Amino acid sequence: xxxxxxxxxxxxxxxxWRPTDLxxxxxxxxYHRGTDVGAVRIALDRPGVRNAFRPGTVDELYVxxxxxxxxxxxxxxxxxxxxxxxxxxxxxxxxxxxxxxEVQRAIRHLPKPVVAVVPGWAVGGxxxxxxxxxxxxxxxxxxxxxQTDPDVASFDGGxxxxxxxxxxxxxxxREIFFLGDTYDAEEAVAMGMANAAVPHEHLExxxxxxxxxxxxxxxxxxxxxxxxxxxxxxxxxxxxxxxGEATRLAYTxxxxxxxxxxxxxxxxxxxxxxxxxx
Numbered sequence: 001x002x003x004x005x006x007x008x009x010x011x012x013x014x015x016x017w018r019p020t021d022l023x024x025x026x027x028x029x030x031y032h033r034g035t036d037v038g039a040v041r042i043a044l045d046r047p048g049v050r051n052a053f054r055p056g057t058v059d060e061l062y063v064x065x066x067x068x069x070x071x072x073x074x075x076x077x078x079x080x081x082x083x084x085x086x087x088x089x090x091x092x093x094x095x096x097x098x099x100x101x102e103v104q105r106a107i108r109h110l111p112k113p114v115v116a117v118v119p120g121w122a123v124g125g126x127x128x129x130x131x132x133x134x135x136x137x138x139x140x141x142x143x144x145x146x147q148t149d150p151d152v153a154s155f156d157g158g159x160x161x162x163x164x165x166x167x168x169x170x171x172x173x174r175e176i177f178f179l180g181d182t183y184d185a186e187e188a189v190a191m192g193m194a195n196a197a198v199p200h201e202h203l204e205x206x207x208x209x210x211x212x213x214x215x216x217x218x219x220x221x222x223x224x225x226x227x228x229x230x231x232x233x234x235x236x237x238x239x240x241x242x243x244g245e246a247t248r249l250a251y252t253x254x255x256x257x258x259x260x261x262x263x264x265x266x267x268x269x270x271x272x273x274x275x276x277x278x
Contacts, residue, residue: 009043009119011119011200011201011203011204012204013204013205015035016034016035016036016037016208017032017033017034017035017041018032018033018035019031019032019033020032020033020040020067022063022064022067026045026060026063026064027056027060028044028045028046028053028054028056028057028060029042029043029044029045029057029060029061029064030042030043030045031043031064031067034208034211037208037211037212037215038211038215039208039211039212039215040064040068041204042061042064042065042068043117044057044126050120050121051120051126052126053100053125053126058100058102058103061103062102062103062106065103065106065107065110066106068110068112069106069110069111069112100125100128100129101158103129104128104129104132104158104159104160107129107132107133108132108159108230108234109241111223111226111227111245112222112223112226113134113135113214113222113226114133114134114135115133115134115135115136115137115207115210115211116129116130116133116135116136116137117137117203117204117207118130118136118137118138118139118143118145118185118194119139119142119143119200119203120139120142120143120144121143121144121146122138122143122144122145122146123144123145123146123147123148124146124147124148124149124152124154125156125160127145127146127147127160128147128156128159128160128164130145130193130194131159131160131163131164131167131193132159132160132163134226135195135210136188136193136194136195136196137194137195137196137197137198137203137206137207137210138185138188138189138194138196138197138198138203139185139197139198139199139200139203140184140185140186140197140198140199140200141199141200142200143184143185143188143194143197144182144183144184145176145182145183145184145187145188145193145194146180146181146182146183147160147176147177147180148180149177150177150178150180151180155177161173161177162233163233164176164193166233167191167192167193168191168192168193169191169192172191184197185197220249223245224242224245224246224249227241227242227245228242230242254274255271255274258270258271258274259271
């Protein structure tokens with residue numbers, strides 16, 4: 001923690017971030033926007049329980065991700081203190097939902113790359129969150145990766161396991177889940193589930209360097225590439241997302257405008273000036 005900015009790690013560079021309007025409303029998450037890079041910083045803030053997340057934490061993560069998107073026995077059940085800022089604490093008893101899956105889908109469908117910055121332990125549900133992110137940068141000294149689902153009678157049968165297998169291979173993914181071994185940052189990079197292991201003090205700096213580099217690229221190309229990477233693993237949902245973005249792009253062309261105008265003007269469209277590309 002820092003004296004000037006409580007609730008953030010010592011790696012936090014206050015000169016490079018400003019709190020968003022939502023930041024003051026959150027209890028379990030901090031949410032900042034870059035001052036010199038077009039990026040946002042969404043971080044867990046529950047140091048007393050090593051950043052383990054409760055339902056309210058997940059709600060706040062989802063709200064922050066949704067805001068970032070706009071701008072540039074049945075599951076986990078609420079207890080009295082589990083709701084996040086602004087959440088309804090009167091959730092009926094015995095009604096739960098795996099709403100962390102909504103956060104996973106939000107990360108997956110966000111039309112921008114999401115970088116997981118791992119300064120310490122990524123365990124259980126937190127491990128699955130880093131898996132679903134587009135890139136992972138980990139502290140060489142302190143990052144540890146551990147999947148504990150079978151130890152607590154839980155299982156992420158979606159992205160947390162299936163997509164992990166795409167990253168590290170079937171045998172290694174089964175090892176991670178079935179044996180529950182702990183892996184450091186260098187091992188995570190070697191097996192393909194993390195991109196870089198960097199000195200702890202340079203962790204956020206590296207993430208910002210990546211953000212700045214991505215910011216120089218074509219936003220449309222990056223968005224379409226992300227959805228293209230997702231397409232093979234996301235089935236018809238992935239196809240829908242990719243096709244929807246492609247359709248949106250098509251609507252910006254003169255050809256699409258001719259089709260629209262012809263319909264509005266009740267005439268036959270004239271596409272003769274538009275070539276067939278081969």
